Amino acid sequence: MIEINLHPSGGEKKTRRKRRSVNLPSSARFQSLREDPWNAGLIAVLVIVPLIVLSLWLMQRSRDHGLQAQLDAATADSARLAELRVLSDSLISRRTAVQKRIELVEQLDGNRFVWPHLLDEIGRSLPDLAWLTAIKREAPLPNVQVQLLGTAANPLVVTQFVHNLERSPYLTDVQIVSTQAQEVKGLTAQNFTLTVRYRSPPSDSVPTAPLLKGGA
Structure with missing residues (x-):
């Protein structure tokens, strides 16, 4: 069985009860909140603190991005420096190897003229009345030392030979090891034994000549 209340007052009472259930603050209450310093401070804190937190978060985020960019740049620089170091080490190794080869070639090239210079200086210093x-x-090599055995007409020729050897820029440490008189075809000759060492002369002591120009 359905009952319907047709009395107007019943609907108004229900409506009024529904309106009373919604509790909205009045303007006077807002005015009291603003006038109360504690409430005003609380409202200010509730408004300002989120703004401060947001600002700090944005600043930290910007700082993190900046640090990350610096870190990426430092990592890239480190990688480039590592590559440059590897390249530098490789170039140093190559330069060392090339330098060793150059030194070997210079040594071989310099030593190949030792014996020609040595024999030429000995032959040039030998007096007429002496033979080897x-x-x-x-x-x-490179500081080659030789022993010279020969015969001279007399001791003065041996002394002259020694002086000639000492004047050569390519020879040094000329020493008389022994001398001995010997009869040769009814004449008295002087056998001698000398030692002499080769040396590289300074550039200013070696005589040079200008090159001839073509068509002269």
């Missing part, structure tokens, strides 16, 4: 019977090597 043997040349023996006593020390290897």
